[in-house]
Amino acid sequence: MHFSRFLLLLTAFLVISSLAFGQTPIPSNYDSLAQLIVREALGSNHSYTLLNDLVTNVGHRLSGSPGDAKAVAWAKITMERLGFANVRLEPVMVPKWVRGNVEEAFILHPDGKRENVKIAALGGSISTPKEGVTAGVVEVKSFEELRSLGAATKGKIVFFNRPMDRMLMHTFAGYGGAVNQRGRGAVEAAYAGGVAALIRSMTTRLDDVPHTGGMGYADSVNKVPAAAVSTVGAERLSALLKEGKNILLQIKLSAQSHPDVESANVLGELRGTEKPEEVIVIGGHLDSWDKGQGAHDDGAGCVHAIEALRILKHLGLQPKRTIRAVMFANEENGLRGGTAYAAQERPGEKHIAAIESDAGGFAPRAFGVSEPAYGKVLSWAPFFRNVGIDRIQRGGGGADIGPLMRKGVPGIGLVPEGHRYFDYHHSESDTIDKVNERELALGSAAMALMAWLIAQEGL
Amino acid sequence: MHFSRFLLLLTAFLVISSLAFGQTPIPSNYDSLAQLIVREALGSNHSYTLLNDLVTNVGHRLSGSPGDAKAVAWAKITMERLGFANVRLEPVMVPKWVRGNVEEAFILHPDGKRENVKIAALGGSISTPKEGVTAGVVEVKSFEELRSLGAATKGKIVFFNRPMDRMLMHTFAGYGGAVNQRGRGAVEAAYAGGVAALIRSMTTRLDDVPHTGGMGYADSVNKVPAAAVSTVGAERLSALLKEGKNILLQIKLSAQSHPDVESANVLGELRGTEKPEEVIVIGGHLDSWDKGQGAHDDGAGCVHAIEALRILKHLGLQPKRTIRAVMFANEENGLRGGTAYAAQERPGEKHIAAIESDAGGFAPRAFGVSEPAYGKVLSWAPFFRNVGIDRIQRGGGGADIGPLMRKGVPGIGLVPEGHRYFDYHHSESDTIDKVNERELALGSAAMALMAWLIAQEGL
Numbered sequence: 053m054h055f056s057r058f059l060l061l062l063t064a065f066l067v068i069s070s071l072a073f074g075q076t077p078i079p080s081n082y083d084s085l086a087q088l089i090v091r092e093a094l095g096s097n098h099s100y101t102l103l104n105d106l107v108t109n110v111g112h113r114l115s116g117s118p119g120d121a122k123a124v125a126w127a128k129i130t131m132e133r134l135g136f137a138n139v140r141l142e143p144v145m146v147p148k149w150v151r152g153n154v155e156e157a158f159i160l161h162p163d164g165k166r167e168n169v170k171i172a173a174l175g176g177s178i179s180t181p182k183e184g185v186t187a188g189v190v191e192v193k194s195f196e197e198l199r200s201l202g203a204a205t206k207g208k209i210v211f212f213n214r215p216m217d218r219m220l221m222h223t224f225a226g227y228g229g230a231v232n233q234r235g236r237g238a239v240e241a242a243y244a245g246g247v248a249a250l251i252r253s254m255t256t257r258l259d260d261v262p263h264t265g266g267m268g269y270a271d272s273v274n275k276v277p278a279a280a281v282s283t284v285g286a287e288r289l290s291a292l293l294k295e296g297k298n299i300l301l302q303i304k305l306s307a308q309s310h311p312d313v314e315s316a317n318v319l320g321e322l323r324g325t326e327k328p329e330e331v332i333v334i335g336g337h338l339d340s341w342d343k344g345q346g347a348h349d350d351g352a353g354c355v356h357a358i359e360a361l362r363i364l365k366h367l368g369l370q371p372k373r374t375i376r377a378v379m380f381a382n383e384e385n386g387l388r389g390g391t392a393y394a395a396q397e398r399p400g401e402k403h404i405a406a407i408e409s410d411a412g413g414f415a416p417r418a419f420g421v422s423e424p425a426y427g428k429v430l431s432w433a434p435f436f437r438n439v440g441i442d443r444i445q446r447g448g449g450g451a452d453i454g455p456l457m458r459k460g461v462p463g464i465g466l467v468p469e470g471h472r473y474f475d476y477h478h479s480e481s482d483t484i485d486k487v488n489e490r491e492l493a494l495g496s497a498a499m500a501l502m503a504w505l506i507a508q509e510g511l
Numbered sequence: 512m513h514f515s516r517f518l519l520l521l522t523a524f525l526v527i528s529s530l531a532f533g534q535t536p537i538p539s540n541y542d543s544l545a546q547l548i549v550r551e552a553l554g555s556n557h558s559y560t561l562l563n564d565l566v567t568n569v570g571h572r573l574s575g576s577p578g579d580a581k582a583v584a585w586a587k588i589t590m591e592r593l594g595f596a597n598v599r600l601e602p603v604m605v606p607k608w609v610r611g612n613v614e615e616a617f618i619l620h621p622d623g624k625r626e627n628v629k630i631a632a633l634g635g636s637i638s639t640p641k642e643g644v645t646a647g648v649v650e651v652k653s654f655e656e657l658r659s660l661g662a663a664t665k666g667k668i669v670f671f672n673r674p675m676d677r678m679l680m681h682t683f684a685g686y687g688g689a690v691n692q693r694g695r696g697a698v699e700a701a702y703a704g705g706v707a708a709l710i711r712s713m714t715t716r717l718d719d720v721p722h723t724g725g726m727g728y729a730d731s732v733n734k735v736p737a738a739a740v741s742t743v744g745a746e747r748l749s750a751l752l753k754e755g756k757n758i759l760l761q762i763k764l765s766a767q768s769h770p771d772v773e774s775a776n777v778l779g780e781l782r783g784t785e786k787p788e789e790v791i792v793i794g795g796h797l798d799s800w801d802k803g804q805g806a807h808d809d810g811a812g813c814v815h816a817i818e819a820l821r822i823l824k825h826l827g828l829q830p831k832r833t834i835r836a837v838m839f840a841n842e843e844n845g846l847r848g849g850t851a852y853a854a855q856e857r858p859g860e861k862h863i864a865a866i867e868s869d870a871g872g873f874a875p876r877a878f879g880v881s882e883p884a885y886g887k888v889l890s891w892a893p894f895f896r897n898v899g900i901d902r903i904q905r906g907g908g909g910a911d912i913g914p915l916m917r918k919g920v921p922g923i924g925l926v927p928e929g930h931r932y933f934d935y936h937h938s939e940s941d942t943i944d945k946v947n948e949r950e951l952a953l954g955s956a957a958m959a960l961m962a963w964l965i966a967q968e969g970l
Contacts, residue, residue, distance in 0.1 A: 221546075
């Protein structure tokens with residue numbers, strides 16, 4: 053490594069000296085710059101070091117939990133330690149939902165046998181009575197099917213078992229085609245007279261790990277407990293029902309909602325030298341679900357944003373416009389951080405772009421770009437090939453920057469390779485051993501290059 | 512899944528009926544065809560089923576080992592079971608090198624402490640004497656440095672410790688920049704009067720898993736034992752040497768070379784309907800190193816090739832030209848299979864292309880294409896986007912199809928995402944749990960589409 057490090061340092065020195073002597077980088081230099089960014093990202097391995105620090109010292113960090121508070125402190129200290137400017141908290145009130153110790157389900161066979169299936173309460177679910185909910189099960193694939201069943205669903209546990217379509221090339225499209233069951237399943241189950249909602253986990257993988265996630269209730273109907281079941285459990289239950297087995301299901305949950313508590317968005321900057329009032333937001337969300345470590349969702353995105361600033365700073369690059377890393381609070385079950393950030397009055401400031409990474413720490417493949425910024429970003433496509441980005445595609449952004457985008461700020465989303473994302477998403481499998489250090493680092497490099505190009509060229 | 516399966520079947524029926532009624536597919540249909548291929552690859556998950564079958568029932572399969580013979584039988588039975596035409600073996604004599612039970616190394620400290628470091632004999636290495644080789648260690652980063660040391664290396668163990676450059680975007684470039692130490696280290700060590708060669712494992716990862724691989728001896732100099740050391744072991748050893756610690760290293764290997772034994776290339780086909788004499792070879796290598804399961808290297812490539820034919824056959828597609836799956840023997844330590852395949856006289860046949868997958872079962876990103884086929888394949892780039900291939904790049908092929916390419920046959924190599932490849936390569940870590948089923952399936956889809964386009968359009 054020593055010889056090649058020497059070469060890097062030499063190259064870096066030559067490039068940075070030319071920058072330091074006041075020459076504005078021109079587009080024809082962006083290829084060399086992109087390569088320097090890649091070498092720093094991969095060579096330092098600092099993205100992985102940061103993520104490891106987060107998951108080891110904080111762990112998972114659901115809004116309002118002790119982990120959430122630790123994560124806010126971690127983000128602030130980390131950005132301060134790296135020498136970012138204007139590191140600060142912007143307080144936000146966030147929901148506090150606590151899973152509790154009990155979440156279990158048993159298939160009760162006619163012969164008295166109790167067969168465990170793996171479940172996880174959905175975020176926001178009420179608890180069951182202490183003795184659980186015990187009832188027959190009605191399996192449906194859609195709300196339409198449920199509604200067509202009439203009185204047959206009364207007093208039953210409604211089992212939503214439409215899988216994510218594994219045949220789709222894009223896993224997020226599969227997710228989009230199934231996730232309404234999780235979001236609205238409890239409401240639909242209650243309208244149908246059901247006593248609980250059980251939802252097949254959102255993954256194309258067949259395994260015994262339940263995947264939690266957000267859900268909602270409606271004021272117009274009673275609340276019923278809602279849980280995700282592992283895909284293995286879903287297949288088992290479905291097979292028994294298809295055989296016409298006379299089974300019951302018992303579900304116990306001890307989840308509880310509490311009053312809102314204070315959390316915060318965490319901000320840090322590289323101040324612009326020429327137009328500091330023009331701000332590029334680059335971020336991920338600091339909160340996670342309370343399973344696993346939130347390594348891909350969205351520890352990776354937080355690291356991408358912090359690391360983008362660190363790399364630029366480390367290379368001695370001072371942007372014309374301000375690049376602001378934002379660790380958003382409460383994406384998973386409220387979006388309070390993104391909403392509060394966009395609602396905040398910021399006199400004298402203008403947001404010219406918002407970049408989000410919230411699709412995991414896998415190898416970067418594309419950026420999705422909202423209109424009307426698409427054309428300009430597309431013109432930079434050749435530079436992005438240096439960081440492993442082969443596509444600039446129309447439409448993009450992220451949940452946290454959604455509120456900014458609705459105020460007219462162009463939104464950009466990093467699109468990493470997506471095939472493994474839902475293997476881990478919202479489950480105990482989302483741990484750092486599922487993150488490849490090189491793939492994570494290249495995501496940081498891609499984000500650094502995007503931020504730099506916008507800072508220098510505008511959007 | 513049921514509803515979407517129904518839609519698939521309906522779509523498939525409509526497309527295939529139009530094909531069955533004698534209409535030649537025209538390029539404007541290739542997008543739909545590519546999407547059908549993807550849906551079959553992902554929906555059936557058959558690539559993963561096949562790979563699991565191979566690693567479970569065969570396991571690793573070094574040339575000349577019992578696993579190798581089992582793998583040949585597995586490939587033949589598998590292709591017969593899938594209904595391929597002309598399934599047959601073409602016998603090849605292959606080297607037989609056996610690792611034996613002993614491979615260990617200890618750092619011997621002056622105070623008598625013995626500190627284990629993890630090593631693996633390189634393929635082809637001689638054994639040490641039973642009591643091992645015990646000597647002082649000289650660390651070098653290059654052959655030039657070694658040669659400059661003169662008599663200082665006499666009687667020493669030469670420790671080649673130039674890492675794969677982790678800062679390079681392309682891991683195969685990093686590998687290319689370091690692997691001469693493994694291939695020629697033993698020869699250079701012997702020329703320098705050394706008693707053994709110890710080579711830092713070819714990976715950018717820092718872990719305690721040694722990575723084996725091929726190496727060579729020269730007739731002009733004595734043979735010395737050669738082993739790879741884990742990167743953790745290499746760092747430890749290097750640190751002790753830098754501190755000037757008065758240590759010795761003891762290495763014990765029981766590896767042995769035996770006379771050549773018979774193995775075979777395994778072939779199976781979809782016969783061409785219009786020009787059956789024009790053959791497209793599509794393949795991977797059936798042998799692996801004797802560590803792990805050879806899941807990525809190159810179980811994945813074998814599965815990609817078999818699965819490409821199966822998918823086309825399953826969709827009812829009959830190619831104009833013959834598509835021949837070839838499971839090549841002995842890529843890892845001899846290339847006898849690829850050499851024999853190309854040397855075989857095949858009267859009345861003409862090879863028009865050879866496609867290889869030997870870079871792992873990761874998400875496909877590109878095809879590398881040799882001249883003069885590049886232009887034509889590039890014109891198909893839009894179709895390949897449907898299977899996740901964003902780039903058609905100049906230069907490509909694979910070791911096994913190298914001998915065919917040297918006879919003028921255009922060569923094409925699948926280029927999957929490469930960041931994780933050398934984490935597992937040639938080590939006990941190359942197991943099926945490192946393979947994502949969707950990523951593997953898309954590689955098969957990409958290979959199927961490439962084979963089909965060449966079969967229909969020529970090259």
